[in-house]
Each structure stands twice: as structure tokens, then as C-alpha cells.
Amino acid sequence: MSALLEVEDLSVEFATDDGMVSAVDGVTLSAKAGEILGIVGESGSGKSVLISAILRLVRPPGRIVSGRLRFEGNDLLALPEAELEAIRGARIALVPQTPRTSLNPLMTVGRQVERLLRLHRGMDKRAAREAAIAMLERVRIPDPKRRAGQYAHELSGGMCQRVMIAMALATEPRLLLADEPTTGLDVSIGARILELLRQLGEESGAAIILVTHDLGVVAQTCHRVAVMHAGQLSELAGVDELFERPLHPYTRALVRSIPRIDQQIALQPIAGAVPSLVNVRSGCRYVRRCPDALAACRRQRPPLIAAANGRRVACHAVEQSNVVR
Amino acid sequence: MSVVAQDVADDRDDDAIVAPTARWRRAARWLRRNPVSAAAIVVIGLLVFIAVFAPVLEPYKPDVPDPMAVLKPPSWAHPLGTDGFGRDVLSRIIDATTLDLSIALAATLVALSIGMVVGALSGYRGGWVDLIVLRLVDVLMAFPAFVLAMGITAALGNSIANVAIALSMTQLPAYIRLVRGEMLRVRTLEYAEAAVSIGNPSWRVALVHLLPNCLPPLTVQATLAMGYAVLTMASLSFIGLGIAPPQSEWGSMTADGATYMSTGEWWLFVFPGVAIVVTVLAFNLVGDALRDLLDPRLRGTR
The missing domain is CATH 3.40.50.300 (P-loop containing nucleotide triphosphate hydrolases)
Structure with a gap:
């Protein structure tokens, strides 16, 4: 594959x-x-x-x-x-390290998911809204309709990360x-x-x-x-x-x-x-x-060599000890 | 357990059913707690009302002289007196409200929209774009605002449009700098990177995602600038570079009235002066109130 x-x-x-x-x-x-x-x-x-x-x-x-x-x-x-x-x-979607600060503080989280869908999917406002709420539900946010209308600072860190995951996955x-x-x-x-x-x-x-x-x-x-x-x-x-x-x-x-x-x-x-x-x-x-x-090791960078089961390892010592082949 | 259930029920109630009224109630509570801001908002509302309905509200025609009523002190017939041509001062102040407010508003809106876009792109793009914009701003800032406005009206002629252009040019550098500065801060935040990482083109990131986050200080600046625009316009008219007579304007009225200062006709300069002071003050106070209200992080806090 x-x-x-x-x-x-x-x-x-x-x-x-x-x-x-x-x-x-x-x-x-x-x-x-x-x-x-x-x-x-x-x-x-x-x-x-x-x-x-x-x-x-x-x-x-x-x-x-x-x-x-x-x-x-x-x-x-x-x-x-x-x-x-x-x-x-x-x-390719990214789930960031710091969910709360990765959300726009002046836009409700629901609208941010909507915007993404409209940007990449060309959805109209209503379709994007419904899809956004469905997405929030998929990442197991309780009461997604209400949460969609809230701002990042009103949500817990875990909730924000769920929103980020919803955004990341919304476009499949x-x-x-x-x-x-x-x-x-x-x-x-x-x-x-x-x-x-x-x-x-x-x-x-x-x-x-x-x-x-x-x-x-x-x-x-x-x-x-x-x-x-x-x-x-x-x-x-x-x-x-x-x-x-x-x-x-x-x-x-x-x-x-x-x-x-x-x-x-x-x-x-x-x-x-x-x-x-x-x-x-x-x-x-x-x-x-x-x-x-x-x-x-001091002179030369060890090459990435293949080992059993599709493993790869970059080490002179491992290479020389022959455990690899 | 029951407490939790109660909590959830309250939550639902608050949001689903009474959300709009709750918002109004919150606004009402805020106003009660800030009576000065409330008063300033009322004053601006009043000014706008006067500006819109000026022709209906004027007791006399503002520019028709009455030879029988020259330099009359305030009385029931002429609440704010009459001027040297026998024109009713109250009517002229009302008439001038329309002009002063709409020029100030036009100047502010034009400067705001240009300043926002230029400042946002300059701050976001950086590099040579930013450099050129900053130097141009420096040139504008090198002139004191009033001198700049004087120069522009003197060069272009003192029509209403030119006064508006002059006023917006005096405001422009402040907006550009403010937005640019905010943009420099905001573009390094994580949600800016997040916006890029989900595939927004850079102009969209700058104008759609980041610009709104640069606006809170701008609203304050713009409302203050409304006040200063009124003041600068009045000053221009005061020295004869603003709106040409016989059009009534607060500054030119104050200037006319000032010639009577030594002879005791105080109502000629005091009332237009009061109109200017009240307007500028009201805009300043509302500017501060807006800043508090528009910051969502302060929403719902005391």
C-alpha cells in the first residue's frame, strides 16, 4: 500500500x-x-x-x-x-497545541467551524451552520447548539480542543x-x-x-x-x-x-x-x-538503515552489532 | 444532584427563552451603573435627532435676516437671542448641527475605512509595503493636525467636500498606526496561524480574521476623532478657512460672536461654543463607554 x-x-x-x-x-x-x-x-x-x-x-x-x-x-x-x-x-488539517488561543476570540466557535466549511466546501450559510452543529455533536460536545453560540473564553480547555478537532475533521x-x-x-x-x-x-x-x-x-x-x-x-x-x-x-x-x-x-x-x-x-x-x-559517530552521521518488520534505525552501533540483519 | 439539575434548567432557560431580553436587561444594568456614559449617549442621540429633523425643529429660517430683531438678548421669542443680522441663534445652531455632524461623520468613516485596510495590510504583510506606508504616515504626522487641515483647505478651497477631505486626512495616520500596531500583535497569535493552517489566503487572514480583533481601540479612536473633527472644523471656520458664510456653522458663529465680546452680546459666542463643547465631550465619553462594551472579555463582568 x-x-x-x-x-x-x-x-x-x-x-x-x-x-x-x-x-x-x-x-x-x-x-x-x-x-x-x-x-x-x-x-x-x-x-x-x-x-x-x-x-x-x-x-x-x-x-x-x-x-x-x-x-x-x-x-x-x-x-x-x-x-x-x-x-x-x-x-491536511492541524489540531494545535493550544486550543483556546488558536480560536478567534471575537467569533463564536460555531461561526468559526461554519467559516471553514464555507471556505473549503462552498456551503451556503444555512447548510454550513447545520453541518457545523453536526460536527460539534460528532466530537461529543453536549448541547452543541448552545455551545456553537459561545466564544472560546466561555469554553473549557477540553471543550476548545474538541472544537479544534471538529474544525480539523469538518472537511474530512x-x-x-x-x-x-x-x-x-x-x-x-x-x-x-x-x-x-x-x-x-x-x-x-x-x-x-x-x-x-x-x-x-x-x-x-x-x-x-x-x-x-x-x-x-x-x-x-x-x-x-x-x-x-x-x-x-x-x-x-x-x-x-x-x-x-x-x-x-x-x-x-x-x-x-x-x-x-x-x-x-x-x-x-x-x-x-x-x-x-x-x-x-563523531565523524559521520549514521544513515537510516532498514531492520526487521519495516523498522528503520539510524545508529552506527546498532549497524555494527548486526542485530539488524 | 438536584442542585446540578437546577443549574442545567437555569442555563437552558436563560439561553433558549429569554436571551434577547436578558441582553437588554444587561445593557440597562450597565447604563444604570454608568450614568455619565448614559447621559453622553443620550446627548449624542439628541444631537443626531436634531441633525436629522433640523428643518422641522428650527423656529425661524436660519439664514433669513430680520431687521426688526437685531442683536436681541435671549427672550421667549428668541430663546438664544439674535445676531447682528437679526437671525435667530437657536435656529442657526440647530441648522449647523446637521452640517457639523455629517461632515465629521463622513470624514471619520472615510478615514476609518482607508486606515483600516491600509493599516491591516501594512501590518500583516510587513516588508517594503509596511515601510512605504509608514513613511507616508510619518509625512502626514509631521504636520500638526490643524496645520494639515488648514493647508488642505487652503490648497483645495473651502467647500464642504474639501473640509471633509482635510478632516479625514488629519485622522488617517492615527488609524493606520493603530491598526498596524494591533496587527503586529495579533498576527503572531496562535489563531492567526490557525487561520493560515486551515487554508485561508493571506489577505483573508488579515482582513477577515484578524482585522476585527484590531478594532476595539479603533472604535475609541474613531469616537474621539468625531469630537475632534467637530472641533477642527469649527476652528477652521473660526479662522475663515472652513465653511463659507452664510451657511451656519458652529465655529463661524463663534467667530462672528467673538467680535461682539467687548460690547456684551455674550449669547452670540457662548451658545455655539456650548454646542461645540457638549458635542466634543459627549463623543469623548461615549468613546470610553464603547471600549468597555465592545471587548467581549469584559462582557458579563462587572
């Missing part, structure tokens, strides 16, 4: 006063219809930049410097802005980008939002890319996981394999750092922090934190 979205060797750089910041460096991944792909990594690992790059919304001083983005057979990086506008919100997009959709919510509401996303993704058959730094979320929600570190892709694997047998040293460290309730073992935090991405040199960016670092 061919992929819906193919990201190939994508790099994004930001020109700052201190030098070039390489926020995303040569990331390659793909998403298939109906699957939920998790992207995990620490803060600053380039997850959110990757998401905005997929919509080609990287703002200056940021710039997509190289790579390819194919979506439904279109080359997104070559498309004129006008055609991209027809894709944003219609074929094929790809849904969810950028840490549960960050601003408390745990139980966050869990419900994720469950909702999962259900709606299943119903609509859309691909979902879920960005998060919470491995628990990944374990519960995703089918496949891409692990990012300092702008580079470390490992790409099915969710069960990833947790059972993490290959990349960084993934192993991440999995070990999950607090467990069933075992009396000390939590193992990962040493160091995400390295500065200003004027980075060649080589693996995890090398300073890596217990398995080899001489090659």
Missing part, C-alpha cells in the same frame, strides 16, 4: 543571530491512510517544526532547505501557494496533524481527547500524525512511532516492537525513563540535554549522551 504522505530527507533551518539552527535534519518518514503515526522526542527535538514544515508553514527566519514532501501524489514543496491553500484545512481531511493536542489539558480530559481522535481517525480512515513527548500516549494511541532527537530521526518502528525491543540507544533510554508501577526499579533519566542545534557539525547528534558511542 502506497503512503499518503511521504517525507523524504526533509531539512529545516532557522537563520539566527548566533548562526544557522538546524531544527529538522534529513528526516524521512511516511504515513499511511488509517494509521496513527506518533512522533516522540524531547522538547526541542524538532517535532513541531516538522509538523509546520509538512503544511509548508515554517515562518521566516525558518526555511525548508532541502527534501521532498509528497502528499496524495502532489509535491507540496513545488506547489504554488494558492493550491496549497486549498489543501490546508481541507486535505486525509491527513490530520495533531501537535501535542493534550498538552494544555489535564490527564483525564487529555485521555478522552486522544480516544476521540483515535475513534474519529478510525471512522474517517484518515492518517493521523500525533506529536507528543509522552510515551504513555504513544503506547495507548499510535500504531507506529518515529523517535526524534535534536532534529534527526533516530528510529521508526511499530509501537509494540519499539517498546519491547528499542534498538536505538536514545529510544532505549526513553523507554527506560518511563516510570513503571509494576516494577521496583529506579527511574533512569537520560543524561544531558538536547544539544544546541546552532552550527552543528557532522556526525550523530546523540553522540555526547550516548553510552554506545563509537569513533564513527
Whole structure:
């Protein structure tokens, strides 16, 4: 089955006063219809930049410097802005990190959903209104008629996120980008939002890319996981394999750092922090934190190599230990 | 449990059945709490009423002299007295209301609509567009408002349309700067990015989604500007660059009256002056009231 979205060797750089910041460096991944792909990594690992790059919304001083983005057979990086506008919100939708502030404070939430439908579906006012309320009902907002007439500041965070999901799904997009959709919510509401996303993704058959730094979320929600570190892709694997047998040293460290309730073992935090991405040199960016670092790691960036079950991993140590082939 | 049920019932009631009346009740409560703003709104309502029905309300023809009633002090026949030609001052003030308010309104609306669009695009686009707009605004701002208005009317001639153009040019820089500044703030907010991310073209993001969020400070500015427009127009007429006689206008009436200051015919300059002061004050007060009312975050708060 061919992929819906193919990201190939994508790099994004930001020109700052201190030098070039390489926020995303040569990331390659793909998403298939109906699957939920998790992207995990620490803060600053380039997850959110990757998401905005997929919509080609990287703002200056940021710039997509190289790579390819194919979506439904279109080359997104070559498309004129006008055609991209027809894709944003219609074929690819975004569920943002901060739902409340992503809603226009001066427009009722219902009208914002209506506007979207009128923009992309060319619906008239009445049809859009009915469709908007139906959408709010679909994301399980109680009393949707009344809620549609309210403003963002009158709704709870969870409610706002439901509205954002309603907006994201109103146009039946094929790809849904969810950028840490549960960050601003408390745990139980966050869990419900994720469950909702999962259900709606299943119903609509859309691909979902879920960005998060919470491995628990990944374990519960995703089918496949891409692990990012300092702008580079470390490992790409099915969710069960990833947790059972993490290959990349960084993934192993991440999995070990999950607090467990069933075992009396000390939590193992990962040493160091995400390295500065200003004027980075060649080589693996995890090398300073890596217990398995080899001489090659300092010189040369590890290529993304294929492993069993369609896994991909970028690590010299893994490559040499031959566990891969 | 029952408390919750009660709550829900109250909620429904409030919204489904009495929503319109509730809104009015809220407005009434607000007005009761802000009597000064309420008074100012009443004054503006009155001014608009007078402006619209001026021909009916005038007891005399405003520009027909009566040689038998020259320079009469206020009396029952002429409540605000008569001027040097025997024209009724009250009638002339009423007649001038139409002119002063409609010119001020026209000037403000023109400046507002141009300023809004230019400021919004300038702030949203940035770059060289913004640079050129800002320099042009700087040029306009380099002149004191009154000098600018004087210059324009002196250059174009003092017809009603030219006075309106002059007044709107004095207002324009403030609107452009205000909208641009708001736009710079608003365009970095997340809902601006959200609007882009759902496929809105950039002009739509700027004018449809973000511009409304830049307007609250503008409404205040525009209402204040209405007052200042009346004041500037009166000043222009006062120095003879505004509306040409015999058309009655508050400023030119004050100017005429001022020549009688030393001879004691006080009603000739006091009453038109009062008309100007009351109008400017009322617009200032309503400007402040509007700001409070139009901000939805303050809605429903005390």
C-alpha cells in the first residue's frame, strides 16, 4: 500500500543571530491512510517544526532547505501557494497545541467551524451552520447548539480542543496533524481527547500524525512511532516492537525513563540535554549522551538503515552489532 | 444532584427563552451603573435627532435676516437671542448641527475605512509595503493636525467636500498606526496561524480574521476623532478657512460672536461654543463607554 504522505530527507533551518539552527535534519518518514503515526522526542527535538514544515508553514527566519514532501501524489514543496491553500484545512488539517488561543476570540466557535466549511466546501450559510452543529455533536460536545453560540473564553480547555478537532475533521481531511493536542489539558480530559481522535481517525480512515513527548500516549494511541532527537530521526518502528525491543540507544533510554508501577526499579533519566542545534557539525547528534558511542559517530552521521518488520534505525552501533540483519 | 439539575434548567432557560431580553436587561444594568456614559449617549442621540429633523425643529429660517430683531438678548421669542443680522441663534445652531455632524461623520468613516485596510495590510504583510506606508504616515504626522487641515483647505478651497477631505486626512495616520500596531500583535497569535493552517489566503487572514480583533481601540479612536473633527472644523471656520458664510456653522458663529465680546452680546459666542463643547465631550465619553462594551472579555463582568 502506497503512503499518503511521504517525507523524504526533509531539512529545516532557522537563520539566527548566533548562526544557522538546524531544527529538522534529513528526516524521512511516511504515513499511511488509517494509521496513527506518533512522533516522540524531547522538547526541542524538532517535532513541531516538522509538523509546520509538512503544511509548508515554517515562518521566516525558518526555511525548508532541502527534501521532498509528497502528499496524495502532489509535491507540496513545488506547489504554488494558492493550491496549497486549498489543501490546508481541507486535505491536511492541524489540531494545535493550544486550543483556546488558536480560536478567534471575537467569533463564536460555531461561526468559526461554519467559516471553514464555507471556505473549503462552498456551503451556503444555512447548510454550513447545520453541518457545523453536526460536527460539534460528532466530537461529543453536549448541547452543541448552545455551545456553537459561545466564544472560546466561555469554553473549557477540553471543550476548545474538541472544537479544534471538529474544525480539523469538518472537511474530512486525509491527513490530520495533531501537535501535542493534550498538552494544555489535564490527564483525564487529555485521555478522552486522544480516544476521540483515535475513534474519529478510525471512522474517517484518515492518517493521523500525533506529536507528543509522552510515551504513555504513544503506547495507548499510535500504531507506529518515529523517535526524534535534536532534529534527526533516530528510529521508526511499530509501537509494540519499539517498546519491547528499542534498538536505538536514545529510544532505549526513553523507554527506560518511563516510570513503571509494576516494577521496583529506579527511574533512569537520560543524561544531558538536547544539544544546541546552532552550527552543528557532522556526525550523530546523540553522540555526547550516548553510552554506545563509537569513533564513527563523531565523524559521520549514521544513515537510516532498514531492520526487521519495516523498522528503520539510524545508529552506527546498532549497524555494527548486526542485530539488524 | 438536584442542585446540578437546577443549574442545567437555569442555563437552558436563560439561553433558549429569554436571551434577547436578558441582553437588554444587561445593557440597562450597565447604563444604570454608568450614568455619565448614559447621559453622553443620550446627548449624542439628541444631537443626531436634531441633525436629522433640523428643518422641522428650527423656529425661524436660519439664514433669513430680520431687521426688526437685531442683536436681541435671549427672550421667549428668541430663546438664544439674535445676531447682528437679526437671525435667530437657536435656529442657526440647530441648522449647523446637521452640517457639523455629517461632515465629521463622513470624514471619520472615510478615514476609518482607508486606515483600516491600509493599516491591516501594512501590518500583516510587513516588508517594503509596511515601510512605504509608514513613511507616508510619518509625512502626514509631521504636520500638526490643524496645520494639515488648514493647508488642505487652503490648497483645495473651502467647500464642504474639501473640509471633509482635510478632516479625514488629519485622522488617517492615527488609524493606520493603530491598526498596524494591533496587527503586529495579533498576527503572531496562535489563531492567526490557525487561520493560515486551515487554508485561508493571506489577505483573508488579515482582513477577515484578524482585522476585527484590531478594532476595539479603533472604535475609541474613531469616537474621539468625531469630537475632534467637530472641533477642527469649527476652528477652521473660526479662522475663515472652513465653511463659507452664510451657511451656519458652529465655529463661524463663534467667530462672528467673538467680535461682539467687548460690547456684551455674550449669547452670540457662548451658545455655539456650548454646542461645540457638549458635542466634543459627549463623543469623548461615549468613546470610553464603547471600549468597555465592545471587548467581549469584559462582557458579563462587572
